[in-house]
Amino acid sequence: MSSSKVFKVTEGFVSTFTDLTLLLIYYGFESYQARNMKGAEKAAENAWNELSEVNYESIKRALRQLRRKGLIETAKNSLLEPTRITKEGVEKIRSMMPIYRKSRTWDGKFYLVTYDIPTKRNRDRDKLREYLKKIGCGLLQESLWITPYNPTQIIREYIKERGLQGMVLVSQLGKDGSVGEMDVNELIDRVYKLSNLNSRYEDFIEKALKGYCLTSQLKFLYLSILEDDPQLPFQILPEWWLGDKAQEAFFNIKDKMEC
16 A cells, blocks of 8 residues: 555544654554564664655655654664654644544433524634534534534534634434434434444454554554544444444554564
């Protein structure tokens, strides 16, 4: 897989090539947290291989930016062998990475978010859509979003911050979550595209269990799916859902040595 494809896989939680470079370095050294120098050199070599199809100047520029920001430290006599990621670098990585939530408190209700924002404030409307998706809301239809998590407080804070008073409404749908002729299972599958997400998880699990070489690409594959996963309450997930098994597979392989 070329670096351009890796960048596409990480789209959503990696926004710049510099961030991608930092993650590739991190996963290279995580897999080779070497007990000796040979392992460290192998880690640097693997990170370099992941970036091999990218313009040389782009790599140098990304590494310079990482050093300037204090996110990595490099060997004195080597431009392309990062020896370690700094504490600030690790914090940056954690801020980018999606996290699997083992605890998902649910009050047993569903909530609707509707809005009526003037066309002259199109940018605010677009930002609101991005925010609703970020907090786990699913698009039911134009200007109407649904979520099983009570968004009242965070939406209220967002409205105040953005000056959208009187333009956004949060209402309670009820415990069964049905809309029209659709029951809750049909609803969440359609709104959150769970079948598609589940197929992606299935593909990841298959690759992980078949003993493929565990490159950063495989880890990115899982994290890209997790980024798109709304992480709904366990009580309303279908029996065929593979999110938990994919998470288990990820943690079972993430510390193994690469081939």
